[in-house]
Amino acid sequence: MSELETLFRIQELDIRIHASSESEENHPLKAVLERLEEEKQTNREELEKLGNSLDEAKAKQSKQESETQRMDEKLRKEEEKLYGGTVGNPKELRGLQAEVRAIKKQKDALETEILEGMERLDETTAVANDLEAKVEDLQAEIDGKRNTLNEELAEIRHELERLGEEKQGLRSEVSEDLIELYDELIKSKHSLAVVRVVEGVCTGCRVELPGMEYDRFLKSDGVFRCSNCRRILIK
Ligand SMILES: [Zn+2]
Structure with a gap:
């Protein structure tokens, strides 16, 4: 995993x-x-x-x-x-x-x-x-x-x-940094810190990722955050 x-x-x-x-x-x-x-x-x-x-x-x-x-x-x-x-x-x-x-x-x-x-x-x-x-x-x-x-x-x-x-x-x-970010988001984002991107849409805020951002997200294999809601995105 x-x-x-x-x-x-x-x-x-x-x-x-x-x-x-x-x-x-x-x-x-x-x-x-x-x-x-x-x-x-x-x-x-x-x-x-x-x-x-x-x-x-x-x-x-x-x-x-x-x-x-x-x-x-x-x-x-x-x-x-x-x-x-x-x-x-x-x-x-x-x-x-x-x-x-x-x-x-x-x-x-x-x-x-x-x-x-x-x-x-x-x-x-x-x-x-x-x-x-x-x-x-x-x-x-x-x-x-x-x-x-x-x-x-x-x-x-x-x-x-x-x-x-x-x-x-x-x-x-x-890693400690990621856990820290997770805990912070859990507190500030209604207990939802990590969300999937489905067909280019962030399932945390329901906002579509702009084309360029979506491309970068697809290519990234590290921590990528939604530019709208700041949640951590996963594929
Ligand atoms: Zn979002």
């Missing part, structure tokens, strides 16, 4: 290295994973809120249950007085009857409230369970995708390493 062909091959490698680095940097799975993590986080926060309201509801329920027990106790005492025969005064008895009715009414209302609370608790528990299953599914999906991503990134890095080694080997075959 001539020095200029070697330089052209180095450029091909640089282009592939650039593309591989891009696909490492902007791997589509990275965005997918980010979205899944966000979704998982949102569901987790929701689950935490539900857990808190479940705890509150359970605490309220057990408080209400103690309250019904307290009412039962009170009811038992009042009924004992009412039917125990110790109270004979009709006015007092009527008072006790009214008291017993009032306690029973209160207790009924509280029991209805407890039942409604239990229904809500069941509903919320079901929602929380669904959400928990969803978070688990998301985690499994994340784990699977992360494995795939890691495998693919490892492949890309391996490829980058291989390309880098080949490039370094070839660079050592090219």
Whole structure:
């Protein structure tokens, strides 16, 4: 391979290295994973809120249950007085009857409230369970995708390493001056330093070489640069 062909091959490698680095940097799975993590986080926060309201509801329920027990106790005492025969005064008895009715009414209302609370608790528990299953599914999906991503990134890095080694080997075959010129052109000419001339046209800038220049180019076997874009031309 001539020095200029070697330089052209180095450029091909640089282009592939650039593309591989891009696909490492902007791997589509990275965005997918980010979205899944966000979704998982949102569901987790929701689950935490539900857990808190479940705890509150359970605490309220057990408080209400103690309250019904307290009412039962009170009811038992009042009924004992009412039917125990110790109270004979009709006015007092009527008072006790009214008291017993009032306690029973209160207790009924509280029991209805407890039942409604239990229904809500069941509903919320079901929602929380669904959400928990969803978070688990998301985690499994994340784990699977992360494995795939890691495998693919490892492949890309391996490829980058291989390309880098080949490039370094070839660079050592090219004279220092030419490599310096190449690096400078790569920076200033949008990563295109060495271009072919096809039918008298520079493929770097698409400008036709003037006749005399084209003749000189055809006869030259050294470094020849496009008079328009200054890139290194090869046949
Ligand atoms: Zn040109």
